[in-house]
Amino acid sequence: MGRRLSFYDLSSSQPPAQHVYVLQMQSPKPSVSISFFLLGAAVCLVIILVVFIFFWKFVKPETLWKMMQLKKTSGVPDYISADLRAISYFDFRTLRKATKNFHPKYQLGRGGFGPVYQGVLDDGRMIAVKQLSLGKSQQGESEFLSEVKMITNIQHKNLVRLVGCCSEGAQRLLVYEFMKNKSLDCIIFGENGMFLSWNIRFQIILGIARGIQYLHEDSYLRIVHRDIKASNILLDDKFQPKIGDFGLARFFPEDQAYLSTTVAGTLGYTAPEYAIRGELSEKADIYSFGVLVLELICCRKNTDLTLSSEMQYLPEYAWKLYKRSRLIDMVDPKLQTDGFVESDVLLVCHIALLCLQPYPNLRPPMSEIVAMLTCKSELTTIPMKPAFMNRKSLISSNVSWESLSDQPSPSLSLSQLHSDSPHILPAESPHHLDDICLNPSSQCDR
Numbered sequence: 001m002g003r004r005l006s007f008y009d010l011s012s013s014q015p016p017a018q019h020v021y022v023l024q025m026q027s028p029k030p031s032v033s034i035s036f037f038l039l040g041a042a043v044c045l046v047i048i049l050v051v052f053i054f055f056w057k058f059v060k061p062e063t064l065w066k067m068m069q070l071k072k073t074s075g076v077p078d079y080i081s082a083d084l085r086a087i088s089y090f091d092f093r094t095l096r097k098a099t100k101n102f103h104p105k106y107q108l109g110r111g112g113f114g115p116v117y118q119g120v121l122d123d124g125r126m127i128a129v130k131q132l133s134l135g136k137s138q139q140g141e142s143e144f145l146s147e148v149k150m151i152t153n154i155q156h157k158n159l160v161r162l163v164g165c166c167s168e169g170a171q172r173l174l175v176y177e178f179m180k181n182k183s184l185d186c187i188i189f190g191e192n193g194m195f196l197s198w199n200i201r202f203q204i205i206l207g208i209a210r211g212i213q214y215l216h217e218d219s220y221l222r223i224v225h226r227d228i229k230a231s232n233i234l235l236d237d238k239f240q241p242k243i244g245d246f247g248l249a250r251f252f253p254e255d256q257a258y259l260s261t262t263v264a265g266t267l268g269y270t271a272p273e274y275a276i277r278g279e280l281s282e283k284a285d286i287y288s289f290g291v292l293v294l295e296l297i298c299c300r301k302n303t304d305l306t307l308s309s310e311m312q313y314l315p316e317y318a319w320k321l322y323k324r325s326r327l328i329d330m331v332d333p334k335l336q337t338d339g340f341v342e343s344d345v346l347l348v349c350h351i352a353l354l355c356l357q358p359y360p361n362l363r364p365p366m367s368e369i370v371a372m373l374t375c376k377s378e379l380t381t382i383p384m385k386p387a388f389m390n391r392k393s394l395i396s397s398n399v400s401w402e403s404l405s406d407q408p409s410p411s412l413s414l415s416q417l418h419s420d421s422p423h424i425l426p427a428e429s430p431h432h433l434d435d436i437c438l439n440p441s442s443q444c445d446r
Helices: 030-058 061-068 076-084 092-098 141-153 184-188 200-220 274-275 282-298 314-323 335-339 340-354 366-375
Strands: 004-010 021-025 105-110 113-118 126-131 164-170 173-175 222-224 232-234 240-243 249-253
Touching: 021 249, 030 076, 076 184, 092 113, 092 126, 092 164, 092 173, 105 184, 113 141, 141 164, 173 184, 184 282, 200 232, 200 240, 200 282, 200 335, 200 340, 200 366, 282 366, 314 340, 340 366
Parallel strands: none
Antiparallel strands: 105 113, 113 126, 126 173, 164 173, 222 249, 232 240
């Protein structure tokens, strides 16, 4: 159809009355093919134009350009961009809008990286944005990348989930899932009047233990957090705990201790062998966990100089009550009014004291702690006297630190322990360090 038929006479020597006719198909004229080609090109051009107008109207050109040029962003080295491409990327303008230009009203707290702000994305999602304070924080660019890579590589219900990050010029930001009940310290140390029943407190303690167990034993890498404390425990709407702030964490080969050249973490939660010698292992986290458990049971900070001298240092106070068989006296008075199973509380207190023992090899691994918490069987292990935290300014002469290690221990320095922070003393020593002289091998002068 649409083609012409032509007949050619193929006459031969046959009589004129006999003829043979051949039917031949002829192609259409070239003008028809060109018309179809032009029509298709016009349709494609219209589609491209419609898509272009859509993106121009609903997606800002500068945003597209930044996404395409992420690797070439000013001030961001190539090796940083390579790491950040592994997770969701937020441009700085989006996060600034979500946090109302980082308004102080929306500040949730301050971590090692800097302030943390509450934000709302355009799609309605609630987020928590941690802004790195360059020049003010001890954590820098390498610590930022350490936290980003670590959190994206580990997944557990009791570990905070990283939503994304931003590295634009000098800006370094982390975007976390938003925790409705904020951090644990806001509840147990704050004045918001929120009360936690024993069941919720036990749920929090068990969740933290499981999160640390994953970091120490179940993760494909051996991870030591180094800063387990109340402000780094976030609570969701059901008061399920999630461990956050992995900026101080370090990786270790299996079964190999790590000697840190710098001491990080928060004094008061810091294990003695780490604060004194910089010797770091997973047992440092277990010590911090023990302090945190006591804080949660008592609903007070580990150091409170406004209390009587006997009660100022929580681990020391807990040990004295343990020796008197009066551990129940340290329980939060509000909890005593609400009611609890005494044997369960005493079991958790006992576990906390096992975590606070001065020798790292005596502290149980986190898998055993989880088993003790879940089985709730009577414990037969007797804890050793903890290494107390103290700030008393008394004269100390020839204080020996050898009780904590078979290796000679170096002198403490102001770069390791700040003069207004609690100092760690061996439990066996009746002496205390002076706030100014921090060399345990020499006699301190007032």
